[in-house]
Amino acid sequence: MPVVTPSLAFLIFAAGAVSGGLGALLGIGGGVFLVPFLNLGVGLAYPVAAAISLATVIATSTSVSAGRAGKQLINIRLGMVLEVATAAGSLLGGVTAQFVAASVLQKLFGVVAIVVALIMVGRLNRRNVILDPAADPGLLGGRFHEHESGGTVTYQVKRLPVALLASFVAGNVSSLLGIGGGVIKVPVLNAWCGIPLRAAAATSAFMIGVTATAGAVIYYGRGELTPALAAAAVLGVQVGSWGGMQFGARASTKWLKLLMAAVLFGLAIMMFVRGGR
């Protein structure tokens, strides 16, 4: 157990605020930043860092979704369908860890992140929205009011199996890496499944709480979740996610896509650094 000093608690509080802000903006838990920061920067053991990160992912998911519930941005039906795949991925995460070396998995993950980032950048000016209010969103699609285009936008879900596969993979690596997996789901849902970035982010944020819970319970049961550090990080998340939500509704979709691509490149670097050791 690491010794908890006020300065360490404050540092982790600040890191939690950054994660929470990104979570509210991009629908990712922010674990992608928090884990390398706590592991490489602060020097906590990987399981301790991953456990704190998973706790913040749950906090981000819960507070962002609580703030958005009732605004129709979260596609709850789609989220529930994809959760079946993501929870199955978490369940089999331990099995994956038995058969695939962590370093191989991490390098593979890095390559995927770069490919997805390039696709995001290539699609900067393409939107998934149908502005005709009479359009049929289909069984799993949705509609919501968007500030940027000033109207109600409608979308249909395409290639559901791809969305299910991405959710499965996200769940599969979640407990292993200490991340919620939003970084995988959001770009895939946006680039291939026809879901507007804001709806993809809100739906992913909704789901990652369930994804991270499966992993967090494991770490908690083993006593690797340090309550004081988790407390500092989770409180930081509350502050950060509030700020991110204020800013997110006004930020342009193009800017959000560029931020997502930057996050993916960062993730790729992190994976190559870890996978190389």
Added chain:
Amino acid sequence: MTREAARLERIIGVVLRTGVAVSSACLAFGLLLSLFGAADLAAAVMNVGVVVLLVTPVARVVVSIVEYAAARDWTFVVLTAIVLVELAASAVFALVFNKRL
């Protein structure tokens, strides 16, 4: 959006807001206590905060099952029930077999 869907979204919002409020209050109070040296009480209070945090997403899934059942939307009752079983199974497997992550 149907009336049932709007109702479900509202109820989920209440569950999540309650979970966030209770766990944050416990964690903040515990962290303050630990700064003033009441280590045992602080640990107990923060532990409650962590457990509430972990239980909140599960509670959201349980509430969804109940609401979908009330709306007789059996497809989604089955889907959300599968999620709950998967969550329970991953916790049980990991804790019983203590596999490496």
